[in-house]
Amino acid sequence: MRSDATKCSCGAVSPCEPVWHRALAEEQGDPAMYAWHTPLVLTYLLQHPQQPAAREQYLDSQFRLLQLYVEHGLDALNRFGSVQRRRNAHQGKDFAYDTEALADYHPLPGHTPARFARSIHDLCDADGRFVGDGHAAYGVRVHEWARATVAAYLTGLSD
Numbered sequence: 001m002r003s004d005a006t007k008c009s010c011g012a013v014s015p016c017e018p019v020w021h022r023a024l025a026e027e028q029g030d031p032a033m034y035a036w037h038t039p040l041v042l043t044y045l046l047q048h049p050q051q052p053a054a055r056e057q058y059l060d061s062q063f064r065l066l067q068l069y070v071e072h073g074l075d076a077l078n079r080f081g082s083v084q085r086r087r088n089a090h091q092g093k094d095f096a097y098d099t100e101a102l103a104d105y106h107p108l109p110g111h112t113p114a115r116f117a118r119s120i121h122d123l124c125d126a127d128g129r130f131v132g133d134g135h136a137a138y139g140v141r142v143h144e145w146a147r148a149t150v151a152a153y154l155t156g157l158s159d
Contacts (some may be wrong), residue, residue: 001092010047011115017051020044021121023130036142038077042066043146044120050113063153064102070147074139080146109153118148 007017027034042062045054070077080101123141125133 012119
């Protein structure tokens with residue numbers, strides 16, 4: 001049995017940070033895997049809000065973006081990002097997300113769940129690789145991980 005010292009803060013049975021770094025490194029060399037970069041980052045930061053890369057002022061918008069992804073998929077998330085980048089090009093350094101476009105989604109609850117039904121470890125296939133069984137299968141795993149993260153925040157329960 002593992003001690004709590006080997007667990008991750010998200011409740012995973014082992015630390016997530018090495019898997020996170022490996023995923024970021026591998027997607028840099030694989031454009032098809034990189035397509036899921038945004039949901040990868042959103043989900044990881046919401047499961048690990050204590051990480052230096054997580055900024056408290058952005059977590060609510062990130063949670064709403066993750067809900068958009070879970071509900072409408074990768075294409076919708078990418079379209080939203082494209083619109084935001086175009087707005088940024090016109091507004092310069094004072095850019096802020098169009099929060100009105102995300103108003104229909106739940107705000108981030110005031111707690112981080114103690115555990116999630118899925119972790120970044122679940123992005124690996126049976127051989128311990130990310131895309132060894134194909135990019136589509138990896139995309140399904142990313143979506144399931146994101147969905148489990150949203151569900152844990154909204155219900156406080158794991159699925």
